[in-house]
Amino acid sequence: MIDVRTLRDNPDEIRAAQRRRGESEAIVDELISADEARRSSIGRYEALRAEQKQLGKKVAQASGDEKADLLARTKELAGEVKAADAASAEAAKAFDALFAGLPNLAAPEAPEGGEEDFVVREIVGEPRDFAAEGFEPLDHLELGKRLGAFDIERGAKVSGARFYFLTGIGAQLELALVSMAMERAAAWGFTPMIPPALVKPSAMEGTGFLGQAADDVYHLPKDDLFLVGTSEVPLAAYHSDEILDADTLPRRYAGFSPCYRREAGSYGKDTRGIFRVHWFDKVEMFVYATPEDSYAVHEELLAHEQDWLNALELPYRVIDVAAGDLGLSAIRKFDCEAWIPTQGKYRELTSTSNCTQFQARRLSIRMRDGEQVTPLATLNGTLMASTRTIIALLENHQQADGSVRVPKALQPYLGGREILEPLS
RNA sequence: GGAGGUGUCGCAUAGUGGCCUAGUGCGCCCGCCUGCUAAGCGGGUUGAGGUUGAAACCUCUCGCGGGUUCAAAUCCCGCCACCUCCGCCA
Incomplete structure (x- = not known):
């Protein structure tokens, strides 16, 4: 695979290479949106996970009513974390599958055509x-x-x-x-x-x-x-x-x-x-x-x-x-x-x-x-x-x-x- | 193919559910000290990802993948690799 940063920072370079290879340019835009979806789902998961870890520490120290309240919240969070994890894994998988199909760039010196x-x-x-x-x-x-x-x-x-x-x-x-x-x-x-x-x-x-x-x-x-x-x-x-x-x-x-x-x-x-x-x-x-x-x-x-x-x-x-x-x-x-x-x-x-x-x-x-x-x-x-x-x-x-x-x-x-x- | 064992940071090892933000030793890197070297002292030392102008920060990573749990290096299941034995075999 090529460098993802090329996809984000310089997609035209990939489009040009695809054109010279006689391959789809549309895949570049699909990849960009798949990458965005992937990254935002990672962000959502990580925020939830960080909260879960924070609360987990408090649970260990708390007792009585306080502990019961924390457990209620944290139980709910566990479900959200799991769902967010699954969502980000799916988004990553979708991106990876698409990205794996993208060929290498073509050297500028390589002749154009078939x-x-x-x-x-x-x-x-x-x-x-x-x-x-x-x-x-x-x-x-x-x-x-x-x-x-x-x-x-x-x-x-x-x-x-x-x-x-x-x-x-x-x-x-x-x-x-x-x-x-x-x-x-x-x-x-x-x-x-x-x-x-x-x-x-x-x-x-x-x-x-x-x-x-x-x-x-x-x-x-x-x-x-x-x-x-x-x-x-x-x-x-x-x-x-x-x-x-x-x-x-x-x-x-x-x-x-x-x-x-x-x-x-x-x-x-x-x-x-x-x-x-x-x-x-x-x-x-x-x-x-x-x-x-x-x-x-x-x-x-x-x-x-x-x-x-x-x-x-x-x-x-x-x-x-x-x-x-x-x-x-x-x-x-x-x-x-x-x-x-x-x-x-x-x-x-x-x-x-x-x-x-x-x-x-x-x-x-x-x-x-x-x-x-x-x-x-x-x-x-x-x-x-x-x-x-x-x-x-x-x-x-x-x-x-x-x-x-x-x-x-x-x-x-x-x-x-x-x-x-x-x-x- | 069958039985048993092992798998933690570069190496060695500690760690039996929350104090692990994974400890310690060795090695390595930087600095201090020192005629030089060694010793000693202090600091650093996996990789991936997210975020950011940059840093700070956050997430993941204890062979790999699932599961249980509010919480997993730790408990359960599957797989892989290595070791020992049995069987088979060039």
Whole structure:
């Protein structure tokens, strides 16, 4: 959530952000009146409660008729206090429900508009000219079959559509990528983490995934637990209800976990291969920082992501995601999209968001800076999303004979292999 | 899954219905004293919210949520976490 004081003192800033996100401006006025109702009901309750406490002390000292009189008044008061308490709790609940649905502001730098209105920040590398090389590139599914890297049919047999087994070199490739990513992250000052992939509702709610994205989340009703769609969720909740010393910031974590996504509403989209799946594994960077530092940290995360894609020798572009496509929590978001030859387009491989204090307020994560205790900023960024990284590697580094070249930086993690050969 | 125990301020502990506006010790911060340090002395030391120009002030916060009562750290119920034991299990 954003700072309530912004709502009171500067509602136009929120209206402007809502407009740029293509979201309702009317919610601002609803929030303002809900906030007023909430505050006045708190005032009523507190006045009654203060009187009750005062009289309670007198009761203890009084005796005889005096005590009987006081008890009569105080008994009546007890009912009023209870009613006022209930009324203020209800008003608070109404406000909170509305407020929780309000997205973060949008950075002024974020492009205005929807999904298609991103701005290209940078293009790195050049897509290969397969025609010039004299062969038609195979898509990742075909390459995967020849290499024995994954098995879609049996994934569907065992778990359903959009599931797969990574097999043979595919499984080895993932482990190599994970090791390489974790090792690099550790060298950059990130603490390697393997977090739980099953979390309580508060963690899901706090990171903002039960809003617009709720349909995309797996829920286990019997235990009221959620399967995370990214380790951002447990890594953000890791320090919930804590006050961190500002001197210890930024704190950088790199989490490796499975990610589960229902992909509701994506029927018929990206059905071929393992591009869009219900489960994949990912190494995610997560940083707790001061709000002032968050902008620089965001650039740092982007630089790490680019460094990673450079090491894998993939052609890609960086886009500045438009306000309407930021999601609930982010104020700004950069995606790195790798070139997928057989699709003839750039597709998202990594994404980094600055959530400023939005998640920290929901999860109650604060920092102590001298005398001040204030919410801190959280940021996240993908380092290595296994399936899409494997797709990009196979397609971009394929050779005319169906083999795949292993980029130099990855070779040590595959026992020095330079080429992945088709099975037979 | 079953039985029992524990949960109080950063840490340790006191507190069995009103004198708790939660005491004490340690730690920490500020000051005094002192060749320096230590000791000693005095003061401060959870967080959230309301109100205000600001301060004063008020409300909430003794694991969490309900209940009983005029009044709850204290009594009752539910939940959570941790510990011990039994069962099951990678």
